[in-house]
Amino acid sequence: MAVTVHRVTGSPLDVMRIRADFPVLSRKVHGKPLAYLDNAATSQKPRQVIDAMRAVFEDHNANIHRGVYEFSEKTTAEFEGAREKVARFINAASAREVIFVRNATEGVNLVAYTWGREHITAGDRIVSTVLEHHSNFVPWQQLAKDVGAEIVMIDVDDEGRLRRDQYSAALKRGRVKLVAITSTSNGLGTVLPIKELVAEAKAAGASVLVDAAQAVPHKRVDVRDIGADFLVFSGHKMLAPPGSGAVWAPAALLETMRPFLYGGDMISRVTVEKTEWNELPWKFEAGTSSYVDAIGLGAAVDYLETAGMDRIHEHELFLTGYLLPRLQAIPGITVYGPKTLEDRVGVVSFNIEGIHPHDVATIFDSEGVCVRAGHHCNQLLMAKLNVAATTRASFYLYNTTDECDQLISAIGTAKKVFGI
Amino acid sequence: MDDMYRDYILDHYKNPRNSGDLEGATNTYADSNPLCGDEITMALLIDGDRVKDVRFKGRGCAISQASASILTEEIKGKTLDEVRAIDRQHVLENLGIPISPARIKCALLGLKTLKGAAWGLSTWPGDDENGRPDGAAAGARDAGSE
Numbered sequence: 001m002a003v004t005v006h007r008v009t010g011s012p013l014d015v016m017r018i019r020a021d022f023p024v025l026s027r028k029v030h031g032k033p034l035a036y037l038d039n040a041a042t043s044q045k046p047r048q049v050i051d052a053m054r055a056v057f058e059d060h061n062a063n064i065h066r067g068v069y070e071f072s073e074k075t076t077a078e079f080e081g082a083r084e085k086v087a088r089f090i091n092a093a094s095a096r097e098v099i100f101v102r103n104a105t106e107g108v109n110l111v112a113y114t115w116g117r118e119h120i121t122a123g124d125r126i127v128s129t130v131l132e133h134h135s136n137f138v139p140w141q142q143l144a145k146d147v148g149a150e151i152v153m154i155d156v157d158d159e160g161r162l163r164r165d166q167y168s169a170a171l172k173r174g175r176v177k178l179v180a181i182t183s184t185s186n187g188l189g190t191v192l193p194i195k196e197l198v199a200e201a202k203a204a205g206a207s208v209l210v211d212a213a214q215a216v217p218h219k220r221v222d223v224r225d226i227g228a229d230f231l232v233f234s235g236h237k238m239l240a241p242p243g244s245g246a247v248w249a250p251a252a253l254l255e256t257m258r259p260f261l262y263g264g265d266m267i268s269r270v271t272v273e274k275t276e277w278n279e280l281p282w283k284f285e286a287g288t289s290s291y292v293d294a295i296g297l298g299a300a301v302d303y304l305e306t307a308g309m310d311r312i313h314e315h316e317l318f319l320t321g322y323l324l325p326r327l328q329a330i331p332g333i334t335v336y337g338p339k340t341l342e343d344r345v346g347v348v349s350f351n352i353e354g355i356h357p358h359d360v361a362t363i364f365d366s367e368g369v370c371v372r373a374g375h376h377c378n379q380l381l382m383a384k385l386n387v388a389a390t391t392r393a394s395f396y397l398y399n400t401t402d403e404c405d406q407l408i409s410a411i412g413t414a415k416k417v418f419g420i
Numbered sequence: 421m422d423d424m425y426r427d428y429i430l431d432h433y434k435n436p437r438n439s440g441d442l443e444g445a446t447n448t449y450a451d452s453n454p455l456c457g458d459e460i461t462m463a464l465l466i467d468g469d470r471v472k473d474v475r476f477k478g479r480g481c482a483i484s485q486a487s488a489s490i491l492t493e494e495i496k497g498k499t500l501d502e503v504r505a506i507d508r509q510h511v512l513e514n515l516g517i518p519i520s521p522a523r524i525k526c527a528l529l530g531l532k533t534l535k536g537a538a539w540g541l542s543t544w545p546g547d548d549e550n551g552r553p554d555g556a557a558a559g560a561r562d563a564g565s566e
Contacts, residue, residue, distance in 0.1 A: 356481035358456045358526060362424060374456055388457020388480070417425045418482075419434075 082298025189347030488530025
């Protein structure tokens, strides 16, 4: 299939300078330079994030929100400062609307177990899509089973773009309480017209949860512009440590919700008879938070802001525009998902005829190329594509065209090994 | 990599031995690794206490298919007790290549289906890639999250 490539001009980022901030990127793997192309799974971490976290441990570690002494006050200030940074980053109206969680998965579960169990009842419908990561499908599937609700799945077309006709029809059928939808596919890199989809759902009386785990790291995300009820994302895919992530929801909505987990820090007053909840956002943060991870997330946001989210997105499209035609010029390669740079991010899923993705990834590894091989927590999509697995390369701000060339060369090695 | 994809392995992958349907099969067991989509169906023709014939069908990565193919060559004519006694170590030694932790499940799927067939199972009791019905899982777990 011919590839239409738009806007391949050059990268707006000083990538070599950025790479110098990431200690792991200078490593060699099996004697080959590392080409880390598995960023949709998790990102590498810059020295600025590592240093911010180390500084807490080495300089002023103490539990947050509790101690009345300098260390605790300083750590608390950094933790709440990170929340302010995240709130600004996604344009939340207030830091009170940012709840720290371990990852996007926990975020979805928080909403499913609180708002979901209070509002979704027998006969209601939950609209989801085959593009969803399992983390934004299984919690709703299980909730639907528990309460007797119905899951309505929306399909994609051959290029992995959402079937808007099906989406509109599903909303028109009525009784849709929730639309649980990703704004960017982790398997194909498709960017959905999320603002339009949210508006259509709201007009039909549905609430909307947006899984922005693949969006927030790569594009400017403005929660007030999108207008959803909930938006979740993970820190580890955006230069921050695993264990950091956030749920955003409007304060007025969060105020109406019951807590998710019960325990310390999320209470204001406890007697034997009853407990009063803490204020937002702490009502949803029971126990000692992963505060060092959250501080790392704050440092990651600083780093991304400095690089510039628009430039990062442009850089990733530049790399995608570089890789796609070179990949498709190789006989026996099938590329899944959008074939143009319109409405996509830097995720490229493909297969090599005659070689299973796991064998591809193993051979790539020997060439220093890290990619994901498997179903990408996306079994519904794999079924739709009629494949068991794909090989997936995914970019971030530190990737280079040299790494794309290394991947292309590794495909040659794989074909040679398999005598194809 | 050169270690992992020796000619021996690639030969079994491209030209699987004892591949196809087995007419008159007495014992059949099928399993898959959902993570990567490897699938194997192992069919045995058991006569008395011996494996008179074997065929397997499958699709998936080179390691899973070659491992199953190599196993089928070895078990023809063996007693059921001998087949049931084959352990993971034996299979890994048979492959003769270093298998990384993430690929252990691929390498052992053939053994699992063979054990299922040899014990006459219809479903697997537990979640053990050693092929032992009562064993504890060891080695690679699903590397499937992100």
